[in-house]
Structures are given as C-alpha cells and as structure tokens.
Amino acid sequence: MNMHDKNVLDKLSVVIPAHNEAVNLQNLLPTLIARLNQANIPHEILVINDNSSDNTELTLKQLMNQHPTLRYINNAPPNGFGLAVRCGLQAFTGDAVVIVMADGSDAPEDIVRFYRKLQEGYDCVFGSRFMPGGKAVDYPLHKKILNRLANNFIRVLFQFRYNDITNAFKCYRRHVITGLQPLLAHHFNLTVELPLKSIIRGYQYAVIPNAWYNRKEGVSKLKIREMGSRYLFIVLYCLIERLFSRGDYKIEPQAKKKLQSAHN
Template sequence: MFQTHRTVTVVIPTMNEARNVPVVLAALPYFVTEVVLVDAGSVDGTVEAALAVRPDARVIGQTRRGKGNALATGFEAATGDYVVMIDADGSMDPAEIERYLAELDQGADYVKGSRFVAGGGSDDISPLRRAGNRGLNALTNLLFWTRYSDLCYGYNAFRRSAIPAFGLPPAHAAEPRWGDGFEVETLINIRVARADLVITEVPSFESDRLHGESNLRTFRDGWRVLVTILRERFGPAQVSTPAADAPVVNPLFEPAV
C-alpha cells in the first residue's frame, strides 16, 4: 500500500490532446497531490479540457519543442517526493501508478515500466517498432551492463532527488538541445544506470491511444535513440544530430522503436 506521507507529482506533456487528457486526469489515483501539465502550444482546447477535470493542475508552456523539453520543464516544476511521467494519450493506465510507488517505498530510486516482462504487454507497438526496440535495448544492455527489458517506454517513476542524475538540458534555454526529442527516455535510462541508482522494473500494459495520432516517427526517432546510445558510451557520435522535430534524411542505419 502506498505510504500516504509521501507527496506525488504527475508530469504530463501535452500537444493537442483535448479528447484524451481529461480521461487520463480523471483516472489518476486519489493520492496524486500535484499535476504538472506541460503544454506545447495546443490549439484544440487541451488546457481548458484539462482544467475542467483537474482545476488544480499547474499548466506550464514549453520554451522549445519536443517531448524531452516538455519533461525537463515538468521535472523542474515538480515539488513532490515522488515524480511520475505519463503520456496524455490514454495509452498508459493511471491505476498502475500505485505499483510504481510501491517499489519506491521499498527503496528504489527509479522505477521503469516494461511492456515485456510478465504481466506487461501492448496493443499499440507494431512488429517493426518491437524489433527495433529489442535491438536498441540489447545494444544498451551490452554497452552499459544494464538489464533493461524495455528501453523505449515512457511510463516511469522516480524520487525527485534522482532528477539531477538525468542531466537533461536546461528547460528554459533558447536553442534546441540534444535530449529535447523522444530520445529522452533512453537518455534518462542510461544516466540513472551510470549514476548507480537503485533501478527496478514493473509490468505495464500499453493500450492504443484513445484518439488522434502519435507524434512519434519510427525511423526519425529510432535514429535519435541510436545516436543517444553512442553519444553516451563513446562521446558525441560523428553522425547528424537533427532537431527534435526534424526528419532524418537517408541515414546509414534506421532502427525502429
């Protein structure tokens, strides 16, 4: 059972999720004490829809583009003892949060959701993305002596004291930075392992998003994940490092996630 003396912040990046985010917010467990909604300039009424369900939510605008920047912004604003990162599209079940927090209560610093351990699963991941995730996961485990089963999944929870180990780009810097895109989860996973934090995995089930289309692009974002792995292991890789929203044109290798 979750220890009620802990405070919990949930960070949710949003971009045009007006039909989805109210469902997510309504399903948050009672013990969530703070919601930080980081919005990327939605034009469909996302913020208004969110506040109608959770009027106490803190709404913060992004200074740059990309999921990584959204998370960095939300983490800087979070005040809870524990912080949970969850998507706004309805694919992640908020009821699972208690499972994550139980591991933190038992001494973990960082709790990683996994679709590929017993009890986990996915209705959303394609065979191509599954194969790419498997390859990138194996490469990371080989290079960093980790034991992750699901590298590219963004449902995670951690102690707020662990955030400095992430080393994310400053949220309010003006220029685009590496780590601003979907590679952010890989960046965090590698850096918490290198910081010797206590890491555990819990099963998580990923559903199809409720409405709309994902902003993830298989080849572009898979390439960014690969570059991130190489940069973290060998220093800045001698490959193109496009902005978070830029397409990758004819790369030598395009893994999928």
C-alpha cells in the same frame, strides 16, 4: 514506519507532456486523479501543454475547476516531447515524479504500483512491457520489431538485463532528477537518457511489469525516421560517460545522502 524514514514519500508528481491531446486528457485525467485519491496518494498532476493548436489548454482550464490537484504549464517554443518533459522536471513539487503519456497508453493502476515500489527504498522504478506480467496491447508490428531490436542493442552495449529502456513510463525520486542534470535530449530520446544515466551513475532501481495500450484518439507524435539518429546520439553519449568519465558522475553514498536530506 517512521515518518522521517528516507523511504517515505509524501507527494507524487505526475508529469504529462501533451501536444494536441484535448480529447485524450478529458478521458485520462479524471480517471487518473480518482485512482490516486482512492489509493490515498498525495499528488499533483502537472500537464505540460506543448504548444498545442487544439483545445488542450481550454480543456485543462475546465478540468482544473473540478480537480484541485491538477495544474498546467505552457511550454515555450519550440515544441518537443523531451523539452516538454524537461519543463515538467524543472517545475514539479513532489518527492518523486512519474512520467505519463497523455494518450492514455499508461494504466493508472501501474502508477500506484510504481509509487509503492519506490517506497521500498529504490531511487527509481522502471517499467517493462516485455517481462512476465507486462503487456503491450495493439502495439503496431513494425514498431514492436524496431523496439525489440533497439532495446536488445542497448542491453548488449551496456551489459544489463533491463529489456525496455525506451519505455517512457518510469518513476524517479527527486534527488535522482537533480543528479541526472544536465539533460540533453529534446525529443523522445529523453526516455533513454533518463534511465541510462540513472543506471550509469549508480542509482538503485527496480524493474516491474507495466501495461501499455495503443492510443484510441489522435496521432502518435513519435516519428521513427526522425528519431533513429537522436536515439543513437544519446546512447553513444551515455556510453562515453560510462567508459571514459572514470566515475566522475557516479553518485557516491555520502553524496546521495546529502541530496536526499536537502529535499527533506
């Protein structure tokens, strides 16, 4: 393949938001870096330390001495999953970016598969835990029920087949992140804002199965009672854009080519 082909990716950025995840990062980062090196994927691992009060920053400093592709940024207060991810999306240096959870719920092998799929020419690759080949291990039943209700509601509302829009594990080319600005979500509702805007604005996406594993250490930061209205806000915001913007934000082929060439 010609190295100037628009589909070729030179470098993958892995953005990992982390709030009090010292133990999980010690387990995740060496395994993840080893898998990317084994697959010969040029990469950076960018951890966003989201105002942690444990040894997260000390752990990152120690790991950086062993792994030259690892770096971290301290997110300014206030903390929040969405704000931390947005910090990473402003600072990553790769040709594409994948968002990975610090708790080890995402499989390093899936990151490799997403990267390879993106090289087929797609703008985005979305994961689904609920399609053939996908799996969710030890998913709490009450969360799974709410997840399925929310995702089916969004599917009906937007009339697409993708069934795991709330899945945080997704991969985007750099020009897509540029084209999705400005981002609004401060919390886990960013996991909905990014793919919904991508779909509405006309970026080409692929959906492939991925695995999800419940965390072994620490406590989940997702507070269901607090997030309902925030998810609904983002969903309605994106629906308003789709119904009433008259395509003002939709990416056109020529604009897409300009965005791609600007980052080559």
